[in-house]
Amino acid sequence: MLKKKNERxxxxxxxxxxxxxxxxxxxxxxDPRKADRNDLGGRGRIKSIDRRTGRVVVEGLNMRKKAVRPDPNRNRPGGIIDVEGSIHISNVMLVCPKCDMPVRVGVKVLGNGKKARVCKKCGSKIGEEY
Ligand SMILES: [Zn+2]
Incomplete structure (x- = not known):
């Protein structure tokens, strides 16, 4: 997707x-070399969203190794740790709690003037109103 610099x-x-x-x-x-990661179909909670790069970090998914130096100030030993890599936003879908499957999301204006995200499949509300 073509996008302007710094566009969110x-x-x-x-x-x-x-x-x-x-x-x-x-x-x-x-890629068969990545097949053992088996993240396709994997689920997790979003830890962070980068709206500039369009990537998300999902808990427990796209794990990779990172070498860290020991940090005595934070009482952290050095070594190789597992950290989550980012995934492009287009490669993940929100899971509807009712359908229990990845769905497209719409936004609906409620009677009280607030908005809520809804599942495009079953129409049920997802998450908090805003
Ligand atoms: Zn649903």
Whole structure:
């Protein structure tokens, strides 16, 4: 997708949302070398969203190794730790708690003037009103 520098990506995903990996190189879908990661279909909660790069970090998904130096100030030993890599927003979908599957999300204006995200499949509300 072509986008301007520093343009912020629009998404209905929020921090803390449960998402499922539906596609993408990080999922191991096509690359057999990554197949053992088996992240395709994997689920997790969004830890952070980068609206500039359009990538999300999902808890426990797209794990990679990172070498860290020992830090005596923070009482941290050195070594190799597991950290989450980012996944492009287009490769994850919000999981509807009712359908229990990845769905597209719409926004509905409620009677009280507030808005809520809804599942496009079953129409049930997802998350908090805002
Ligand atoms: Zn649903």
């Amino acid at each position: 990506i629009k998404t209905r995903l929020r921090k803390g949302d449960l998402v499922q990996v539906v596609c993408g190189a990080e999922s191991g879908a096509r």
